[in-house]
Amino acid sequence: MFESIEQWPIAAELRGSTWAYPFVNAAHIVGIALLFGAIVPLDLRLAGFWRGVPVAPLRRVLVPIAVLGLCLAITAGVLLFIAKAADYAASALFQAKMVLVALALANAAALRLAPAWRAKEETAASIAGIWPRIAGIASMVLWFSAILLGRLVGYFKDYPGLTWAE
Amino acid sequence: MQRRDFLKVVLAGAGVTFLGTSAVHAHHGWAWATDEKFEITGTIITVKLGNPHGELTLDATGENKGEKWTIEIGQPWRNERAGLTKALLKTGTEVTILGKRAKDPKLKVAKAERVTIAGKNYDLYPERLGS
Numbered sequence: 409m410f411e412s413i414e415q416w417p418i419a420a421e422l423r424g425s426t427w428a429y430p431f432v433n434a435a436h437i438v439g440i441a442l443l444f445g446a447i448v449p450l451d452l453r454l455a456g457f458w459r460g461v462p463v464a465p466l467r468r469v470l471v472p473i474a475v476l477g478l479c480l481a482i483t484a485g486v487l488l489f490i491a492k493a494a495d496y497a498a499s500a501l502f503q504a505k506m507v508l509v510a511l512a513l514a515n516a517a518a519l520r521l522a523p524a525w526r527a528k529e530e531t532a533a534s535i536a537g538i539w540p541r542i543a544g545i546a547s548m549v550l551w552f553s554a555i556l557l558g559r560l561v562g563y564f565k566d567y568p569g570l571t572w573a574e
Numbered sequence: 575m576q577r578r579d580f581l582k583v584v585l586a587g588a589g590v591t592f593l594g595t596s597a598v599h600a601h602h603g604w605a606w607a608t609d610e611k612f613e614i615t616g617t618i619i620t621v622k623l624g625n626p627h628g629e630l631t632l633d634a635t636g637e638n639k640g641e642k643w644t645i646e647i648g649q650p651w652r653n654e655r656a657g658l659t660k661a662l663l664k665t666g667t668e669v670t671i672l673g674k675r676a677k678d679p680k681l682k683v684a685k686a687e688r689v690t691i692a693g694k695n696y697d698l699y700p701e702r703l704g705s
Binding site: 420422423424425426429433491492495562563 | 649
């Protein structure tokens with residue numbers, strides 16, 4: 409299945425390109441930069457930093473940037489993946505990265521559905537408590553780990569035991 | 575309070591970055607390889623060309639006989655510059671690789687600086703081969 413993805417014209421085009429591939433690579437990094445750069449201030453606020461700063465305006469600015477970054481990172485990431493789909497699919501590091509991204513997204517979704525986050529007017533109680541704090545810390549840890557594993561996919565590709573047998 | 579918060583953030587970030595980088599053993603670039611010249615000859619088992627870099631697997635002959643080696647070659651523009659085409663890299667072809675091997679002895683992986691096929695040299699990194 410992944411071998412056939414590699415045969416797609418767009419995958420072959422990217423694999424053989426001089427400029428398109430590094431361009432897509434850069435787009436992936438820009439996407440991650442926007443996502444992580446926007447989400448860390450939010451996560452830190454949730455974790456208890458800057459209590460004097462109201463959450464609503466922070467959220468209004470940073471959430472759309474994070475979502476934009478996520479969309480860019482996913483789009484570019486899918487393109488990078490299809491260029492060498494079988495190799496990445498067989499990589500334990502890549503699989504672990506996908507699990508972490510899924511967990512980070514689930515964490516974000518859970519937070520978004522939480523009453524504290526949905527409340528329009530911020531009250532003393534709305535952002536207090538242990539759960540927003542845990543969600544904020546979990547978000548930073550999960551996204552950072554996903555980024556680290558993403559890098560390790562390239563660095564440890566041929567390392568024994570990190571790729572499933574062909 | 576605000577200044578203290580900032581300091582805490584910077585310290586936490588620095589700690590995480592240190593943990594991350596100190597654990598990493600580079601694969602991209604050259605840091606993962608030894609500095610000594612390494613030569614290996616074998617017949618091509620598989621060929622994968624393209625970004626982020628091409629890759630051959632070799633059934634080694636000579637002193638490494640019986641070993642299966644993975645050889646990194648260039649990305650498309652580098653192979654093209656060296657004149658190393660897809661037609662030259664056919665399964666079963668005998669090639670000699672001059673380059674750098676991974677430091678980790680368990681890793682049968684090397685990065686090619688020069689590929690020699692039928693007596694002809696294809697220099698991927700002329701600046702590293704020097705004179």
